[in-house]
Amino acid sequence: MNFELDPGIAELRQKVRAFVEERVVPHEAKIVAEDREGKRETLSRLQEEAKAEGLWVPHLPPAYGGRGLGIMGMCVLFREMGRSPVGAKVFNCDAPNQGNMDLLLGVGTEAMKERYLRPLADGVITSAFCMTEPAPGAGSDPSNLRTRATRDGRDWVITGRKWYSTGGRDASFLIVMARTSDDPKGGATMFLVDRNAPGVEYVRDIPTMSEPLLDHREGELAFHGVRVSDDAVLKGVGDGFRLAQQRLVPARLTHCMRWLGLADRTLSMCKEYLVTRESFGKKLAQHQLIQKKIAHHALGIHAGNLMTFHCASMLEKGLDKESRPYSSMAKLHVARLLCDVLDDAIQMHGALGYSEDVPFSTWYRYARSARIADGPDEVHEVVIARDFFTRGLDLLV
Numbered sequence: 001m002n003f004e005l006d007p008g009i010a011e012l013r014q015k016v017r018a019f020v021e022e023r024v025v026p027h028e029a030k031i032v033a034e035d036r037e038g039k040r041e042t043l044s045r046l047q048e049e050a051k052a053e054g055l056w057v058p059h060l061p062p063a064y065g066g067r068g069l070g071i072m073g074m075c076v077l078f079r080e081m082g083r084s085p086v087g088a089k090v091f092n093c094d095a096p097n098q099g100n101m102d103l104l105l106g107v108g109t110e111a112m113k114e115r116y117l118r119p120l121a122d123g124v125i126t127s128a129f130c131m132t133e134p135a136p137g138a139g140s141d142p143s144n145l146r147t148r149a150t151r152d153g154r155d156w157v158i159t160g161r162k163w164y165s166t167g168g169r170d171a172s173f174l175i176v177m178a179r180t181s182d183d184p185k186g187g188a189t190m191f192l193v194d195r196n197a198p199g200v201e202y203v204r205d206i207p208t209m210s211e212p213l214l215d216h217r218e219g220e221l222a223f224h225g226v227r228v229s230d231d232a233v234l235k236g237v238g239d240g241f242r243l244a245q246q247r248l249v250p251a252r253l254t255h256c257m258r259w260l261g262l263a264d265r266t267l268s269m270c271k272e273y274l275v276t277r278e279s280f281g282k283k284l285a286q287h288q289l290i291q292k293k294i295a296h297h298a299l300g301i302h303a304g305n306l307m308t309f310h311c312a313s314m315l316e317k318g319l320d321k322e323s324r325p326y327s328s329m330a331k332l333h334v335a336r337l338l339c340d341v342l343d344d345a346i347q348m349h350g351a352l353g354y355s356e357d358v359p360f361s362t363w364y365r366y367a368r369s370a371r372i373a374d375g376p377d378e379v380h381e382v383v384i385a386r387d388f389f390t391r392g393l394d395l396l397v
Contacts, residue, residue, distance in 0.1 A: 082258030125172035149178035168219030188240030210365035325387035328380035335370035
C-alpha cells in the first residue's frame, strides 16, 4: 500500500491548510455574527479570494470552475477545510450542496446541469436534499418513505412532508425523494423541484440542539400536489434508492474528513492550553491522566484518517458496493471520535472549557448530530455486522 499523496494533491492540501488557518479561522466569529444579521460581507470576500487562488469547488471538473479531483483528493482537501465549521462554505464545498453537485454531475441531463449545477457551482444559488421525513416516514429506514409522486397525464404530482432538509428555507431547488411504486427496491424516484414552485410550503425552521451555521438551518417542508414534468426526474423512474446510495457513500467520507479536521484542530488547541496551564505543581500536559486522553484521541484521529482514505481508494477503483461496510466503519468511528474529543476538550479545560470563551461547547452541540445524520450509529453497526456474517471483511480490498 502506498500512503504517499500525489505531489499535486499534497501541494493543494498545504494551500488549503494555510488559507483556512490564516484567513478563515481569524474571521469565524465575524462570519457567523454577520450571518445572524443577514449579511455576508466577510464570507463573500473570502469566497472571492478562494476563487482567485484556484481553490473553489475543487471536486468539480474545470468546466465548472474546479480541478476535477477524485474522491481521494476531495477527502484530503475537505479535511483541511473542516478545521473550521465555516471552512467548507468558503470553498463552496459544504453539505448538502457538494453532494448535490456530485449527483447532478454524475446523472443529470445537460439541461439539468445548465439550469441547476452551473449556478450551484458558481455559488449563485444553494440547494437542499429532501429525503428524511417525520415519523412514521423515512428516517434510518428508507423503506418507510411516505412522500408520493403519482402520474397525472404527462406530469408527476408530489404529495408529502419532509424534514431535516438542510438549507431548505433559502434553497433555489430541492432534490426530492418520492415513492412512485410499491416495489421495495425500485419504488422510489428523485425529482428536481424548484423551491418556490406552487404547492411547496416551507413549514418551519426546526429548533435543534445546535445553533445553525450559515445556510445549514434544518427545514421542514410540505408538498401539496406539486406538479413536475418528466424533465424533473433524476436519472430514471425507480432509481431513487440506488441514487441515494450513490450519493451517500462518498458524502459520508467527505463528512468524515471535515469532522477529522475539526477533531485535529480541537486536539491542537488542547495542546496549547495543556503545556501552559499548571495544576498540582506541574503542567497539565505532565499528568498521566491527561496524557492518556491525548494518546487515545491521537490514535483515534489517525485511525479515522486511515479508514476514510482506505474507503476513498476503494471508490476510486470502482468498488462501490464493496466499500459500503467500510464507509459505515469510517462514519461510525469518526462521528463518535469527534464527540469524544470535544467532550474531553471541555473536561481538560475545566471551567474555561464549559464557558463560551472557547468554542468547544458550541462545536459539541454541532458535532452531536454527526451520530444521527447520514445514518445513526446503530444502523452502521448493523451494516458492518451483516457484511461480516455474509461475506467477511477483506482489509486488502
